[in-house]
Amino acid sequence: MYQIELDHLCKAYGRVQVLNDITINVETGSFVALVGPSGCGKSTLLRSIAGLDKITSGTIRIGGEVVNDRPPRERDIAMVFQSYALYPHMSVERNMTYSLRLRHRPKAEIRECLEATAQTLGLAGLLGRMPRDLSGGQRQRVAMGRAIVRKPRVFLFDEPLSNLDAALRVQMRSEIRRLHKRLEATSVYVTHDQIEAMTMADTVVVLRSGSVEQIGAPRDLYCHPANRFVAGFIGSPAMNFLKAKVTADGLSAALELADGQTLTLPEPQRPGRPIWLGLRPEHMEIGDETRQQHLQARVESVESTGSMSFIETKVAAVPLVVTQSGMPRVQEGMTVTIGINTNDIYAFDMENEVAL
Amino acid sequence: MKRYLFLVVALLLAALYLFPLYWMYATALRPGGDLFRYPPEIWPSHPHFEITRVFLTYAVGRYVWNSLVVASGTTLITMVLGTGAAYVLARSRHPMVSVTLFVILVLQVLPPSLMVTPIFVAFNQLGLLEWPRLAVVLATSAKTLPFYIILCRATFAQVPGELEQAALVDGNSRVGAFFHIMLPLARNGILVVSTLVFLQSFGEYVYSRSLIASTDLQTATVGLSTFLGANAQDWAGLMTYASIYVTPILVIFILLQRHIVSGLTAGALK
């Protein structure tokens, strides 16, 4: 098992810079998720590690060796593609053993690896089938099997679950997680679904238009986002942002649009500084007078799933989403008090959006 | 009910359109004297096929053999040169790709009847006319190659790129991925397009007429046009000749009809 080190990696298509000075260290045996909005360069980064795309500058090391100029087959990686990319003209068995056969492994060993993998993934009954005769979930499993059968140094996943239905996705999520625990292979996992990233990974890398925004454990990203982008990207529903100005005493922030309401900041700031206030929907509670601070808001709409309710409110004219468990007794048009604790208030610089 | 009315109309239209083919066979089946009778017999009353006579007087066997040689050679050269090029032009993102494609599209449309003048002079100077059938194969391949590349490129483009990349990750070289993954997956398309190239070169006329001087080496189209002359009389014989020549083409066509339709349309508009 190996470590992956990306050092000042850049990639451009002609004049378009797709990856910008990316430096990431993937520890041996860890599970790293790459997240970011569509088109931010996640796939490109993964494909650069695999050797499918050539990088413009920087170095890629796998297990300490520079592999920049190595073709994919000499990098000892396995990759699971979004479309699964099962060879349509080969049976499940031949799909799974293709890489071993290419390496001219002895027949008995191939047999053994195949059986062990089929056992693990519950594919034993499907080995003779052709990919077109499999369901989506089964195909996904075969794609996984094809990757793990040869025990590579590194696993790469490019949105492997995005073609599955919701229930299957949850199931596969924990299954991949379990597999990773057992195999302890270094894994890089691309997804645009932040819930997948948060639940599966040891480390999450947030990318935005080709640059790393923040690297950290899922909990860190949630509790200590480095900037407004990460704060807004991690967490669902997304964090609310309100324009504000730090008051003269430097301790609280006046909400710019509101009728002079203020919230106290956890840390003192330079008086008069324009900032974004960040409030997570799940950190607020309607009608909770016991919390340290309060805001007055008007309820605009209530959506309830039964266990959870999403309440859209307006503070003056600024929208603010609050989630509540269960079905609270609020109605459109009501004016409510929203309680929040001081430690749950985030502040970001208005200019460069860095967390304060 | 209306659907069956449409079907009847469609059958009539198809029959009307295919009448020339029917007329070829109907004429071939009538004894020579019957032809010059008025009104003509639409349905041959005493079917009678003069294969032996036609083989003897018109040397159909030799002519068709020459066409077969030319068509096989052309198809071979076209497939060997064109398949790899079509694959690269479907996959590579190099800026030269669009330039190359443009050149190929333009070269595809040059009429052979106009190209044959410089080709004749150049081949004459190079001494290539010593091997006239080879000369025709070389000239015809230059015509079929662009057609083949463009249609095959569409076939390769339909194979998802991720399959090839999966093969690379699984441990193949580019060469291996091409032969193990791309070629087998594009095989059907390649075969259909190759068949079209074969049919085209099997019916080639201009180059054979202009570059082959010796009667012994001439192809079936040239033979037929010689016998047509200015005042052909033996229409039963000529139509028998034509039937012998085109029946294999029509059989292949009927066998591959569905694929031919999809193959053709994929290339011309995409």
Add this chain to the structure above:
Amino acid sequence: MRFLKAWRDSDAFNLVLVVPAVGYLLAFSAFPLIYNVVMSFQQVDMFDVGTLIRPLRGFGNYVDVFARSEAGTVLWNTVLFVVMSIVFQLSIGFALALFFQLDFPGAKWLRGLFLAGWVMPALVVGAIWRWIFAGDFGVLNYALRSLHLIGGPVFWTSDPSIALWSIIIANVWLGIPFNMILLSVGLAGIPDDVYEAAALDGAGMIERFRSITLPLMAPTLGAVISLGVIFTLQQFDLVAALTQGGPAGASNIAQYWSWQMSFETYEISDGAVVATLMMTVVAAVALIYVRAIRHEQRA
């Protein structure tokens, strides 16, 4: 060995695959094209075919060609041949494509049968049509007389005022399948819901054709027309089989004329002049075609 290995993984593999094909095309297609232009400025005949250095004639050959008595007829015939072929191929092909768009059993299969015309060697098609056209015993004259459309026999291939039309008719027959199939693909690409929306808006059959089918088919029509022109300008075999440009040059068209000069009267430089001019036209049409399909891709 190292070299071989590097080659198998790198972009060199692309070059190894593309270069032979492109080289072949340059040698056997692009080079003749240029050589043809060169010859059109030289004096080339039977005697100096074998040499490379030939007397230069500048535009002399061009002047000669246009000064020939048959030049006017050939030019007019070529225009007429192309325009009439396209008009009929396209309208019949479009009508058939629309008809086979209807839902009835076997529609696809019957439509495919029309392609039999496309796979036939054009020379054989010419031979068959020549027999159909035959003056005294031809089946076409018989049919037209039975329908009382003509009084006496029409000498399709030997009457100077009609000979060209015999080639046009045969060429239309050859061109219908291709037009029909390509237009069918275009028609199939128009989603049903567009028609349904128009029907709900109150558009009748004819109105729907005019305001939806035609505009949405415009790029396809552009591509099909340019392809039709290109194929029509390639048509040689039908002339050879039907009239050989006769009687007395009355049905001659440019591509056949060029060939005649090169291979029958050995005025090779004059043949090259006509070929050069024609190829310019073909290249121009090809440009339109390429632009049309680009447009189509974007749409």
